[in-house]
Amino acid sequence: MAGICLLAAISCNQTSRTADAGSSGYENAVIENMMTRRSIRQYKDGPVARETMMKIMECGINAPSGQNKQSWEIRVVDNPEVMAEIIDLMAAANPQADKGMIKGCFRNAPTMVFIANDPGYDFSVIDCGLLSQNIMLSGWSLGVGSVCLGSPVRFLRNSPEAIAKLGFSPGYTPVICIGMGYPAESPEAKPRDFGKVQFVD
Numbered sequence: 001m002a003g004i005c006l007l008a009a010i011s012c013n014q015t016s017r018t019a020d021a022g023s024s025g026y027e028n029a030v031i032e033n034m035m036t037r038r039s040i041r042q043y044k045d046g047p048v049a050r051e052t053m054m055k056i057m058e059c060g061i062n063a064p065s066g067q068n069k070q071s072w073e074i075r076v077v078d079n080p081e082v083m084a085e086i087i088d089l090m091a092a093a094n095p096q097a098d099k100g101m102i103k104g105c106f107r108n109a110p111t112m113v114f115i116a117n118d119p120g121y122d123f124s125v126i127d128c129g130l131l132s133q134n135i136m137l138s139g140w141s142l143g144v145g146s147v148c149l150g151s152p153v154r155f156l157r158n159s160p161e162a163i164a165k166l167g168f169s170p171g172y173t174p175v176i177c178i179g180m181g182y183p184a185e186s187p188e189a190k191p192r193d194f195g196k197v198q199f200v201d
Contacts, residue, residue: 033141038189040145043181047078047110048144053180059138063130071124072131075114075166083112086162090152093159105151109179114156116163116172128175135178145183152177 026032048056053076065071077083087106091099106112115132117124136146156162156174163174 033137037137037140038145038187039147040179040181040183040185040187041107041147042183042185043107043109043145043179044184045110046182048139048180048182050078052142052144053078053111055142056135056139056144056180060131060135063127063134065127065130066121066123069118069121069124069127071118071121072128073116073168073172074131075116075168076111077114077166078111080110082165086165089162089165090155090159093161094155097155102152102155105149105155106177107147107149107179109147109181111180113178113180114166114168114174115176115178116166116168116174118171119173120171125175132176132178135180139180143182144180147179149177149179 026035057074057076060074061070061072077086083106087099087103091097091102094102113135115128117128121127132148136148139146153174153176156177166174168174
């Protein structure tokens with residue numbers, strides 16, 4: 001189902017990225033989407049339309065999960081005032097960190113996705129990783145850039161008030177933040193070490 005959702009998202013992409021997949025050297029649109037996605041840290045003004053985010057979230061929750069537990073919860077924040085309040089709460093709970101540092105770790109992404117897991121299930125973090133990848137790849141196919149962020153989680157975990165503001169269920173622990181928006185940069189791919197891949201005979 002996740003693959004179907006991603007293919008559907010790719011097919012309705014309004015950008016030229018997948019439309020000219022053949023010219024990029026990838027004849028398969030799904031592979032082209034995976035190979036061209038970059039972490040985006042500079043965004044245009046304005047959040048991602050909620051209709052688009054709903055498509056992305058549908059693709060996200062169609063990621064595989066152990067025993068189909070779907071051991072995640074997702075909170076999307078696209079209101080700047082709400083985001084500012086969350087940052088204020090995080091800053092108050094982390095006096096050792098400069099407020100500018102906390103704000104900066106969100107990379108000024110206009111739409112933030114907060115993901116929490118159920119620590120009672122030992123593979124829940126892996127499930128959340130699969131969920132996150134679906135979110136980022138489906139977003140990219142729709143022209144939405146993203147960056148996976150770990151730093152905000154460290155500050156967020158120290159702030160019960162910020163977690164309460166996000167409305168996660170009791171016991172759920174923030175594990176990943178994803179910044180999303182329309183890209184204002186086109187970063188080059190960083191080298192990958194294929195030597196880490198080995199076939200065992």
